[in-house]
Amino acid sequence: MPPERGPAFAEVWPAVDAVGGWLTRDQAQLLWDAVRAVDPGPARVLEIGSHRGRSTCALAAARPDVDVTAVDPFVTTRRYPGPSVRLGLEATLEALGVADRVTVLPVPSAQARRGWDRPLDVLHVDGKHDYWTVSDDLHWADHVVAGGTVLVHDAFSSIGVTLALLRHVLPGDRLAYRGRVGSMARFVVARPTTGDRAAMLRELPWWGRNVVVKVLLRLRLRRVAALLGHHGRDDPY
Numbered sequence: 001m002p003p004e005r006g007p008a009f010a011e012v013w014p015a016v017d018a019v020g021g022w023l024t025r026d027q028a029q030l031l032w033d034a035v036r037a038v039d040p041g042p043a044r045v046l047e048i049g050s051h052r053g054r055s056t057c058a059l060a061a062a063r064p065d066v067d068v069t070a071v072d073p074f075v076t077t078r079r080y081p082g083p084s085v086r087l088g089l090e091a092t093l094e095a096l097g098v099a100d101r102v103t104v105l106p107v108p109s110a111q112a113r114r115g116w117d118r119p120l121d122v123l124h125v126d127g128k129h130d131y132w133t134v135s136d137d138l139h140w141a142d143h144v145v146a147g148g149t150v151l152v153h154d155a156f157s158s159i160g161v162t163l164a165l166l167r168h169v170l171p172g173d174r175l176a177y178r179g180r181v182g183s184m185a186r187f188v189v190a191r192p193t194t195g196d197r198a199a200m201l202r203e204l205p206w207w208g209r210n211v212v213v214k215v216l217l218r219l220r221l222r223r224v225a226a227l228l229g230h231h232g233r234d235d236p237y
């Protein structure tokens with residue numbers, strides 16, 4: 001995409017980074033690049049799990065002709081105060097000047113999918129991470145056009161997400177694995193080759209290591225986690 005159609009990622013990243021969340025800089029760039037690569041535009045994007053908008057901003061700021069649907073029920077849990085998360089998302093989108101590019105759907109992803117009939121170019125899956133919800137969320141990929149992109153956060157760092165990918169994507173014939181940035185996996189809508197499937201399987205040792213690291217962090221054994229190459233108190237993303 002020609003640069004005159006939007007700012008450079010590096011210019012926008014500080015504003016995105018100011019939003020709380022778990023997305024790394026390189027993962028934000030992966031989202032950004034996927035949106036920029038849509039040709040011709042406008043880019044039609046759907047995100048499952050927007051939270052305060054860290055990833056939503058990366059998607060929406062990538063180009064002016066983007067139409068982002070942000071699906072999040074903003075549930076209140078021990079970790080997330082739902083209503084204030086939603087207010088935070090909306091304020092952030094306004095502050096970044098991208099609110100008019102984003103439609104917020106404050107419902108669970110399964111509910112949003114009922115009756116959905118619009119094609120998508122980019123799908124970002126980062127909602128509830130249990131096996132059943134992710135299994136259901138992967139059906140959203142049916143709406144992504146051939147050659148479109150599906151990005152799955154925590155693809156190889158969460159038991160539920162990884163099991164859903166192994167059960168539904170690995171033996172499937174619709175999504176081809178194209179690698180990962182940290183735990184964010186990139187798939188394209190294309191018939192996968194044996195090599196694509198093998199590449200997914202080769203991530204399993206890294207997934208196992210991340211699950212062990214998460215257990216060690218819960219047990220406050222950061223020094224042991226460091227022996228596995230993980231530093232800091234955050235989970236591997």
Ligand SMILES: C[S@@+](CC[C@H](N)C(=O)[O-])C[C@H]1O[C@@H](n2cnc3c(N)ncnc32)[C@H](O)[C@@H]1O
Nearest residue numbers: 021049050051054055072074108109126127128
């Ligand atoms: C890990 S956070 C998303 C982080 C966000 N992508 C970011 O970059 O900061 C997961 C989000 O999924 C949302 N969520 C939970 N259940 C959901 C569902 N059924 N459908 C869509 N989103 C859901 C939660 O409310 C939460 O905001």
